[in-house]
Amino acid sequence: MSEKNSNGDETRVKEEAWPRPARAWYALGVLTVALMFATIDRSILSLLVEPIKEDLAISDTGMSLLIGFAFIFFYAFLGLPIARLADVHSRRLIIGIGIAFWSVMTALCGLAQNFWQLFWARVGVGAGESSFAPATYSIFTDSFRPADLPKALAVNSIGFVYGHALALIVGGAVIQMISGMTDVAAPGIGVIRPWQLVFFAVGLPGLIVAAFMATVHEPKRRGFIGAATTSKRKAMPVRDIYRFLRDDRRTYVPIFTAMGIKVLLSFGMSLWLPTFFIRTYGWTASQIGYAQGLVMLFVAPIGLGIGGWLAGWFARRGFDDANIRVVLIATIGILPLSILFPLMPDPRYALALYGLNYCIAMIGVGPGNAALQIITPNEMRSQVRALYQFVFNIIGYALGPLFVALFTDYVFGAEASLRYSMSTAAVIMGPIAVFITWYGLKPYGLSVARSRRWS
Secondary structure, X not given: OOOOOOHHXXXXXXXXXXXXXXXXXXXXXXXXXXXXXXXXHHHHHHXXXXXXXXXXXXXXXXXXXXXXXXXXHHHHHHHHHHHHHHOOOOHHHHHHHHHHHHHHHHHHHOOOOOHHHHHHHHHHHHHHHXXXXXXXXXXXXXXXXXXXXXXXXXXXXXXXXXXXXXXXXXXXXXXXXXOOOOOEEEOOOEEEXXXXXXXXXXXXXXXXXXXXXXXXXXXXOOOOOOOOOOOOOOOOOHHXXXXXXXXXXXXXXXXXXXXXXXXXXXXHXXXXXXXXXXXXXXXXXXXXXXXXXXXXXXXXXXXXXXXHHHHHHHHHXXXXXXXXXXXXXXXXXHHHHHHHHHHOOOHHHHHHHHHHHHHHHHHOHHHHHHHHHHHOOHHHHHHHHHHHHHHHHHHHHHHHHHHHHHHHHHHHOOHXXXXXXXXXXXXXXXXXXXXXXXXXXXXXXXXXXXXXXXX
């Protein structure tokens, strides 16, 4: 592409350079399926808490480490260097290798005979999944025209939510299917229990998805605001990214911190929810898996649709802070529901309030993702996104389950008090998230106004 072309010629070349819509949407489809498998592989452990605790003699705190910290151990740290690789090397190859690796490691969770074997297998799952998000966002940005990109990201968000829901539904079905099975003696390995077979059932099919990455088109890179115009280029220096974030810290710090706290609360609630229903109401793992999954499948599109519409409504009325404003509304809305639903005397009321809570939480997902993309220059978007995920996962995914478990083990001192641990976590962290989100409103609006100079 020559910069010396006339405006008309240059526009024509750029139009021809975009991937065909069929290629772009095919890539989105494959990557959305891959995201669903990733979510299943990371989430299935939360449905297996009780049999694993019984067989491996692990406490709630130990289970929280397996659910959260073990997964994040390499996930968060590898995301940053992989994001730099994704800026200069084959993204589909990076993603394909990652899918294959995390699928194998999920299956290896089924061979674990003690806490540490399961811990390091979970570390491997997280290491493989760390390859996914930075390269995926990069492919989306180069596959869809700017006008179509929000639609693509919305589909991807629905895919993430549906992945979690399908993890619960499929996981519940598999658990029910194997519930009557007896232990299997494997030569050289030992006894394989029914819960271990679940990891094989959900992990190995991911290898098929990994093979499909070979059919995904590697789109041409575009959208540089600097001088880089060739295919051979280096990733933006870390010092330049640091300088940009430091200069705009009044915007980025509240976004990173508030999102991290909110995900700490939401992950802590969500990952302990099956165990909460089992302990409090006597439900089975398959019962709550079906129920929670179906609730998510039904309410998620509603919340995501409302969030996108509301952000547009605010933007059309001149609010530069439209995206964070919607996030603030959602954060305020979920606070009382997060406190109340674990305390309900009837499981039907608890499930209904949880569904309403989840729907309102989904209102902030689309605008929250868009908020970071809008204020970040193209050259550093993958790496800033990886940094965001580092904070997101360390605070949220690693500490969320642990935060709830510590109340259960060391404050209330009884597994049956899990409901009070969940409610207490919401009482403490919810108001903090609301305040930090509100504090970042004005700086974010100013950053959005400044970003218009890049176009």
